Amino acid sequence: MAELYKTSASKKDLPIHMMARPRVRGVDLLRDPLLNKGMGFTVQERQILGVHGLIPPAVMTQSDQVMSSLQNFNGWTNDLDRYIFMMGLQDRNEKLFYKVVTENVEKMMPIIYTPTVGLACQKYGLTFRRPRGLYITIHDKGFIFDVLCNWPSDNIKAIVVTDGERILGLGDLGCYGMGIPVGKLALYTALAGVDPSQCLPIMLDVGTDNKTLLDDPLYIGLRQNRVRGKPYEEFVDEFMQAVVRRFGNQTLIQFEDFGNHNAFTLLEKYREKYCTFNDDIQGTAAVAVAGIFASLKITGKSLEQNKFVFLGAGEASIGIAKLLVMAMVGEGMTKTDAVRRIWMVDSRGLIVQNRPSGGVTGQKVTFAQDHAPIDKLAEIVKQIKPTAIIGASAVPGAFTEEILTMMGNNNERPIIFALSNPTSKAECTAEQAYKATKGRCVFASGSPFKPVELEGKTFVPGQGNNAYIFPGIALATILCDIRCITEDVFLESAKLLASMVDKSSLDKGLVYPPLSKIREVSTDLTEGLINYAYKNNLAYLYPEPPNVPAYIKAHQYNTDYQDFMPAMYNYPNGLGTPVQHGLSGLYAGNVQLS
Numbered sequence: 001m002a003e004l005y006k007t008s009a010s011k012k013d014l015p016i017h018m019m020a021r022p023r024v025r026g027v028d029l030l031r032d033p034l035l036n037k038g039m040g041f042t043v044q045e046r047q048i049l050g051v052h053g054l055i056p057p058a059v060m061t062q063s064d065q066v067m068s069s070l071q072n073f074n075g076w077t078n079d080l081d082r083y084i085f086m087m088g089l090q091d092r093n094e095k096l097f098y099k100v101v102t103e104n105v106e107k108m109m110p111i112i113y114t115p116t117v118g119l120a121c122q123k124y125g126l127t128f129r130r131p132r133g134l135y136i137t138i139h140d141k142g143f144i145f146d147v148l149c150n151w152p153s154d155n156i157k158a159i160v161v162t163d164g165e166r167i168l169g170l171g172d173l174g175c176y177g178m179g180i181p182v183g184k185l186a187l188y189t190a191l192a193g194v195d196p197s198q199c200l201p202i203m204l205d206v207g208t209d210n211k212t213l214l215d216d217p218l219y220i221g222l223r224q225n226r227v228r229g230k231p232y233e234e235f236v237d238e239f240m241q242a243v244v245r246r247f248g249n250q251t252l253i254q255f256e257d258f259g260n261h262n263a264f265t266l267l268e269k270y271r272e273k274y275c276t277f278n279d280d281i282q283g284t285a286a287v288a289v290a291g292i293f294a295s296l297k298i299t300g301k302s303l304e305q306n307k308f309v310f311l312g313a314g315e316a317s318i319g320i321a322k323l324l325v326m327a328m329v330g331e332g333m334t335k336t337d338a339v340r341r342i343w344m345v346d347s348r349g350l351i352v353q354n355r356p357s358g359g360v361t362g363q364k365v366t367f368a369q370d371h372a373p374i375d376k377l378a379e380i381v382k383q384i385k386p387t388a389i390i391g392a393s394a395v396p397g398a399f400t401e402e403i404l405t406m407m408g409n410n411n412e413r414p415i416i417f418a419l420s421n422p423t424s425k426a427e428c429t430a431e432q433a434y435k436a437t438k439g440r441c442v443f444a445s446g447s448p449f450k451p452v453e454l455e456g457k458t459f460v461p462g463q464g465n466n467a468y469i470f471p472g473i474a475l476a477t478i479l480c481d482i483r484c485i486t487e488d489v490f491l492e493s494a495k496l497l498a499s500m501v502d503k504s505s506l507d508k509g510l511v512y513p514p515l516s517k518i519r520e521v522s523t524d525l526t527e528g529l530i531n532y533a534y535k536n537n538l539a540y541l542y543p544e545p546p547n548v549p550a551y552i553k554a555h556q557y558n559t560d561y562q563d564f565m566p567a568m569y570n571y572p573n574g575l576g577t578p579v580q581h582g583l584s585g586l587y588a589g590n591v592q593l594s
């Protein structure tokens with residue numbers, strides 16, 4: 001059985017005829033980002049693989065290349081240029097891209113992911129250099145499987161798909177939303193170690209209702225209004241079926257940044273039939289609930305001693321609220337009592353049962369309270385006296401100084417989460433929250449904020465972003481073959497993540513592990529979830545891996561270059577025949593020909 005789990009044998013273990021050989025050579029090798037090493041190719045490899053002379057003569061180690069990339073990165077004066085530089089690197093040399101990212105996670109995440117990815121999406125038409133992922137349009141209806149067949153690999157384990165209708169808190173960006181699946185999948189690899197060749201970003205272009213884009217002659221998507229209703233549903237149905245036909249029914253499909261209505265409808269429709277989850281509803285819920293679990297260790301309160309006010313009643317708020325209810329019920333409360341602790345506020349004010357202005361519909365119904373209507377958030381906070389306010393409204397500045405001060409006056413340690421993305425949409429800044437509460441609040445935000453100095457003390461805001469959750473869930477799902485991701489998986493993820501917050505973080509008011517640890521967190525989450533999946537009969541891979549950490553490690557992407565030792569120049573007796581074209585003198589001291 002040990003053999004079954006021995007997947008990445010070291011080079012020495014392999015018989016010579018099985019040593020890695022790239023599937024392409026010559027100039028095609030340099031143009032394949034999965035294989036290209038640029039100047040990292042040894043002289044021997046250059047000769048054998050037919051790229052000698054096609055790259056400058058210097059042979060660089062991968063760490064030299066990392067240094068050179070960082071110098072380049074630092075040379076750019078704005079984040080969008082840094083994003084473009086990093087995408088260029090990803091397009092040229094994936095191993096190097098992921099090495100740079102994984103060795104500099106804190107610096108790179110805000111560029112290749114939120115918040116800069118939001119800006120990049122807004123300017124996607126201009127930043128577009130080379131295609132990445134698949135674009136499937138409503139006009140491909142009837143032929144989606146054929147489009148999927150154009151993808152060059154059969155071995156796809158994970159797809160992140162969007163239709164671009166609600167990109168972060170930026171609204172409908174149509175086809176420009178492709179930056180999001182690309183960014184999310186970059187984190188699959190950088191944070192959890194999912195093999196990038198097994199990941200596929202997909203944009204379902206059904207048009208856009210963004211007038212500015214429709215009027216822009218340089219817009220790169222379908223120039224028509226969004227298709228809705230039955231044709232849209234049939235289109236997405238066909239897409240789901242085509243994915244299974246093309247890549248198998250265990251393919252993970254992560255829904256990302258769909259409009260509110262479609263996000264909920266599609267999740268309900270597919271969650272039991274496909275291996276799927278919605279990151280904005282479920283991933284965000286798990287990260288927020290983890291933050292709340294961890295905050296209890298700071299506030300000293302139990303979950304049921306809290307009262308939560310949510311600003312915004314969309315995917316994130318409803319997802320968090322539902323998971324919170326599940327957590328409270330898990331602790332012995334009735335559902336009715338749990339729901340009573342949750343107060344939702346949308347653009348029309350407090351969501352109450354007898355709302356005069358058009359009633360309450362959809363997902364909000366569960367949380368409509370028996371209370372008189374109130375319009376303004378400040379008045380709601382004054383009357384309801386929440387212990388926690390959670391913003392997922394994409395209304396910047398909605399948590400005013402008055403509201404934050406009130407939270408500080410009503411609570412010894414108020415919980416303030418401003419989760420809307422990107423930074424420009426956050427309900428308040430970290431500084432505003434700490435200042436108004438004299439440093440007593442437990443603050444987290446969806447996009448990163450820098451630490452805040454206040455009266456000689458440093459406060460470190462937590463980043464309550466689903467990036468702490470989705471890469472680990474994805475890797476666990478892939479590795480133990482979970483076919484249906486139940487709601488329990490998200491609650492378990494929240495508990496696991498909260499358990500990883502150590503005392504030194506809590507002492508700084510930080511309810512998440514530091515961002516510098518997010519890779520270890522993703523791996524630990526994967527391990528916890530694999531164990532959970534086997535205990536709860538969710539895993540299809542049998543037999544169960546005897547050593548889960550070793551099993552995970554063996555399957556995680558290695559950012560080190562693969563050695564393309566030319567098998568044809570080696571003989572089974574183990575004597576490698578060096579390639580000697582009188583070059584050893586030329587390259588003396590630079591490379592070793594052995």
Ligand SMILES: O=C([O-])CC(=O)C(=O)O
Nearest residue numbers: 114168169280421465466
């Ligand atoms: O992408 C992010 O940073 C978090 C997220 O899912 C969203 O805001 O839609």
Ligand SMILES: [Mg+2]
Nearest residue numbers: 168256257280
């Ligand atoms: Mg999202």
